[in-house]
Amino acid sequence: MNRRLTSRGKERRRQLLDFATQRFAENGYHPTSVAEIVQGLGVGKGVFYWYFDGKEQLFLEILREAQQDLRRTQQKAIEGVDDPIRRVELGIRSTMAWSSDHAEYYKLTQFAMTEERFVPALRKGQDVAVKDIIRHVEDGIRCGAIRDTDPLYIAHSILGLTTQLVRVFIHERNVPPAEVAEEAIALVLDGIHAGDRSSVTSS
Amino acid sequence: MNRRLTSRGKERRRQLLDFATQRFAENGYHPTSVAEIVQGLGVGKGVFYWYFDGKEQLFLEILREAQQDLRRTQQKAIEGVDDPIRRVELGIRSTMAWSSDHAEYYKLTQFAMTEERFVPALRKGQDVAVKDIIRHVEDGIRCGAIRDTDPLYIAHSILGLTTQLVRVFIHERNVPPAEVAEEAIALVLDGIHAGDRSSVTSS
DNA sequence: GGAGAACTTGACCGAACGGTCAAGAAGCAG
DNA sequence: CTGCTTCTTGACCGTTCGGTCAAGTTCTCC
Numbered sequence: 125m126n127r128r129l130t131s132r133g134k135e136r137r138r139q140l141l142d143f144a145t146q147r148f149a150e151n152g153y154h155p156t157s158v159a160e161i162v163q164g165l166g167v168g169k170g171v172f173y174w175y176f177d178g179k180e181q182l183f184l185e186i187l188r189e190a191q192q193d194l195r196r197t198q199q200k201a202i203e204g205v206d207d208p209i210r211r212v213e214l215g216i217r218s219t220m221a222w223s224s225d226h227a228e229y230y231k232l233t234q235f236a237m238t239e240e241r242f243v244p245a246l247r248k249g250q251d252v253a254v255k256d257i258i259r260h261v262e263d264g265i266r267c268g269a270i271r272d273t274d275p276l277y278i279a280h281s282i283l284g285l286t287t288q289l290v291r292v293f294i295h296e297r298n299v300p301p302a303e304v305a306e307e308a309i310a311l312v313l314d315g316i317h318a319g320d321r322s323s324v325t326s327s
Numbered sequence: 328m329n330r331r332l333t334s335r336g337k338e339r340r341r342q343l344l345d346f347a348t349q350r351f352a353e354n355g356y357h358p359t360s361v362a363e364i365v366q367g368l369g370v371g372k373g374v375f376y377w378y379f380d381g382k383e384q385l386f387l388e389i390l391r392e393a394q395q396d397l398r399r400t401q402q403k404a405i406e407g408v409d410d411p412i413r414r415v416e417l418g419i420r421s422t423m424a425w426s427s428d429h430a431e432y433y434k435l436t437q438f439a440m441t442e443e444r445f446v447p448a449l450r451k452g453q454d455v456a457v458k459d460i461i462r463h464v465e466d467g468i469r470c471g472a473i474r475d476t477d478p479l480y481i482a483h484s485i486l487g488l489t490t491q492l493v494r495v496f497i498h499e500r501n502v503p504p505a506e507v508a509e510e511a512i513a514l515v516l517d518g519i520h521a522g523d524r525s526s527v528t529s530s
Numbered sequence: 531g532g533a534g535a536a537c538t539t540g541a542c543c544g545a546a547c548g549g550t551c552a553a554g555a556a557g558c559a560g
Numbered sequence: 561c562t563g564c565t566t567c568t569t570g571a572c573c574g575t576t577c578g579g580t581c582a583a584g585t586t587c588t589c590c
């Protein structure tokens with residue numbers, strides 16, 4: 125579906141994307157019908173199919189946009205920083221901030237993983253994220269700042285720990301993202317063991 | 328729906344639960360219809376509604392059983408062990424083993440989080456898991472083996488890191504669970520920083 | 531063997547879904 | 561105003577879904 129859109133058209137498309145995202149996140153993909161989406165905007169059903177091929181394409185579009193936006197945010201956050209540990213730190217911090225601003229997107233990802241047809245789109249995004257982290261981790265290993273373990277494990281550990289803390293503390297408990305980021309970074313860098321190895325945890 | 332079931336009845340119920348679990352995991356909850364489930368067992372539709380109130384109750388039942396089974400496995404694994412770090416370790420190890428044997432449940436959990444009506448059931452299970460971990464963490468803090476950070480953060484960090492490694496390495500890459508457990512434990516205990524603090528990582 | 535409980539059948543139902551489309555309104559360029 | 565594209569309407573369609581139920585079969589126990 126590639127249509128020439130006027131500025132009014134682009135605006136409509138945005139409205140549809142935003143409202144659908146909100147409803148999908150609040151109530152789930154399947155329980156949210158196309159009829160509900162267009163009713164929510166007070167327009168006819170044809171509007172929806174003017175801008176999108178169907179419900180599925182709309183959903184994929186939402187995923188794609190979110191992945192793109194998060195990655196841009198992360199890259200902006202670490203640009204100009206060389207220290208690999210620092211880059212991981214800033215990546216976590218910016219992810220927490222972004223996730224706090226885009227709570228809706230989390231549930232969409234969760235759901236997407238449960239239906240085969242959405243998995244490929246999702247995997248694409250995660251692969252990019254992991255590749256990004258791995259680059260920093262490998263730099264860190266090379267310069268001796270990070271333990272010499274398979275970077276893939278490390279990258280996914282960071283991803284998993286971060287994701288869970290985002291869900292539980294930011295989305296479910298409304299803890300400020302900066303605060304959660306501090307804890308996440310401390311745990312990522314030094315684990316749960318007692319005995320500080322003085323990670324440079326600037327605040 | 329509380330029916331007196333003969334042994335034949337119990338067997339049927341099991342078949343329905345198992346087959347539905349498999350299909351939900353493979354293809355998603357919504358795309359799997361009740362009709363498909365009963366066809367898969369070669370029985371009439373009435374059979375389904377003899378044993379369950381509906382599709383939703385069936386799904387909740389599957390979740391409940393899985394949570395119960397995992398917890399029993401964990402408790403069996405740590406019984407008789409006193410050292411808190413050791414208990415966390417064994418908890419992770421048994422979780423990895425169980426997850427490897429029950430790959431289907433992972434996707435079900437993912438999905439359940441995306442629809443409001445399933446969240447309460449899920450939360451109940453997670454709360455129990457967190458409470459279990461917290462008990463060990465508090466013991467660990469008390470005896471100085473674990474850093475003095477909010478146990479809630481630590482518990483969720485462990486949960487999140489473990490969950491992610493399970494998904495990526497056990498479910499997606501078929502790495503042996505024992506191997507993944509080793510990495511998880513090392514990362515949980517000591518973080519990603521270089522410089523071993525000689526966690527007693529027995530193999 | 532008889533009675534009642536446990537189980538099974540499958541046609542059927544109303545509702546809801548994603549999606550289509552002929553028709554028309556609104557905006558804009560010439 | 562004319563003609564073209566963009567945008568909007570909402571009735572309508574075929575399909576599928578979760579769920580019901582009257583009827584029939586099988587099991588159990590006395």
